[in-house]
Amino acid sequence: MTDFASITDQLALQAIELPSWAFGNSGTRFKVFGTPGTPRTVQEKLADAAQVHAFTGLAPTVALHIPWDKVDDYAALAAYARDLGVALGTINSNTFQDDAYKFGSLTHLDPAVRRKAIDHHLECIDIMDATGSRDLKIWLADGSNYPGQADLRGRQDRLAESLQVIYDRLGPDQRLVLEYKFFEPAFYHTDVCDWGTSYAQVAALGPKAMVCLDTGHHAPGTNIEFIVMQLLRLGKLGSFDFNSRFYADDDLIVGAADPFQLFRILYEVVRGGGYGPDSGVAFMLDQCHNVEDKVPGQIRSVLNVQEMTAKAMLVDTDALAAAQEAGDVLGANGVFMDAFYTDVRADLADWRESRGLPADPMAAFAATGYLGRIAAERVGGTQAGWGA
Numbered sequence: 422m423t424d425f426a427s428i429t430d431q432l433a434l435q436a437i438e439l440p441s442w443a444f445g446n447s448g449t450r451f452k453v454f455g456t457p458g459t460p461r462t463v464q465e466k467l468a469d470a471a472q473v474h475a476f477t478g479l480a481p482t483v484a485l486h487i488p489w490d491k492v493d494d495y496a497a498l499a500a501y502a503r504d505l506g507v508a509l510g511t512i513n514s515n516t517f518q519d520d521a522y523k524f525g526s527l528t529h530l531d532p533a534v535r536r537k538a539i540d541h542h543l544e545c546i547d548i549m550d551a552t553g554s555r556d557l558k559i560w561l562a563d564g565s566n567y568p569g570q571a572d573l574r575g576r577q578d579r580l581a582e583s584l585q586v587i588y589d590r591l592g593p594d595q596r597l598v599l600e601y602k603f604f605e606p607a608f609y610h611t612d613v614c615d616w617g618t619s620y621a622q623v624a625a626l627g628p629k630a631m632v633c634l635d636t637g638h639h640a641p642g643t644n645i646e647f648i649v650m651q652l653l654r655l656g657k658l659g660s661f662d663f664n665s666r667f668y669a670d671d672d673l674i675v676g677a678a679d680p681f682q683l684f685r686i687l688y689e690v691v692r693g694g695g696y697g698p699d700s701g702v703a704f705m706l707d708q709c710h711n712v713e714d715k716v717p718g719q720i721r722s723v724l725n726v727q728e729m730t731a732k733a734m735l736v737d738t739d740a741l742a743a744a745q746e747a748g749d750v751l752g753a754n755g756v757f758m759d760a761f762y763t764d765v766r767a768d769l770a771d772w773r774e775s776r777g778l779p780a781d782p783m784a785a786f787a788a789t790g791y792l793g794r795i796a797a798e799r800v801g802g803t804q805a806g807w808g809a
């Protein structure tokens with residue numbers, strides 16, 4: 422077994438981006454429950470996100486969603502974030518809530534609707550210029566509900582044309598990541614439904630276009646770590662949206678539903694050179710906290726990723742390779758499982774303390790009384806929410 426001390430330099434490089442929308446209210450089509458203290462503004466979302474970083478040292482950047490986080494002065498917002506100890510990260514576009522997009526956005530039959538959707542993305546790139554963000558994340562709700570409703574091939578061709586216009590506007594250090602999802606809100610077909618479709622589209626665009634893998638966007642039983650391996654092998658894994666799911670796109674806390682799957686994914690990330698600041702892979706959360714407190718929900722999330730990353734780094738790769746080469750099926754599996762079953766929590770707590778961080782970030786945050794304070798202070802106004 423690789424020992425813990427030998428992985429801490431690597432672990433110290435970990436950076437996980439938080440979604441601004443995780444701090445707003447969210448729910449299902451049945452009910453969105455409000456929580457006292459929920460941010461009313463993007464500035465308050467950033468203040469909450471900064472708490473997660475302060476207690477874990479793991480979350481130095483925050484992703485914005487446009488128009489949910491629209492402000493007049495993005496450079497000023499970036500400075501505001503810096504003062505809180507975080508930076509603005511990925512800019513997410515949104516073409517799924519405007520009436521014009523009922524039958525699609527970048528794929529729409531009507532050139533005027535396509536132009537509107539393209540212009541929205543160009544505006545997002547203007548925002549990236551002001552915030553210094555590297556990545557534009559595109560997820561499209563485009564699709565159809567009934568066989569025959571839409572010309573699948575025509576939509577794919579129009580998508581390629583629209584994406585090309587957006588791609589051509591990217592600055593030299595900017596990238597586009599195209600997220601896929603197999604269904605919802607469209608139920609028959611989705612235009613970017615799987616990694617192969619996203620890969621085909623971004624490969625045609627060029628080196629600044631990559632695939633975004635949201636862990637909740639696959640059919641049950643899909644071997645996600647295989648997709649991670651393949652995209653890394655092809656040099657096209659741009660980013661993760663981490664979350665976990667029991668059924669569909671549940672957006673629950675990463676590692677909550679299936680810690681072993683998260684371990685397997687992170688093993689392939691480390692194995693494939695996808696870890697660390699030079700890897701080009703952005704690690705983001707894309708979650709909603711419908712019933713639990715949001716700041717601790719995000720703290721728990723980044724700690725889950727850290728814990729499974731540590732375990733993935735503990736895999737004795739020499740012993741694993743030897744067992745694989747010898748055809749020792751159970752031996753190889755045993756080496757892999759040894760790392761997964763290693764309890765790294767005490768080592769992580771000691772290591773955090775040695776770096777001036779709380780051994781138990783959840784308890785340390787709870788002890789500050791921050792949630793009580795924001796509940797008392799944030800009175801009036803409209804609480805932010807997913808979709809508003």
Ligand code: PSV
Binds near residue numbers: 662
């Ligand atoms: C779509 O389900 C998605 O995963 C995309 O990343 C959106 O931008 C995000 O969720 C919004 O919650």
Ligand code: MN
Binds near residue numbers: 560600707
């Ligand atoms: Mn996502």
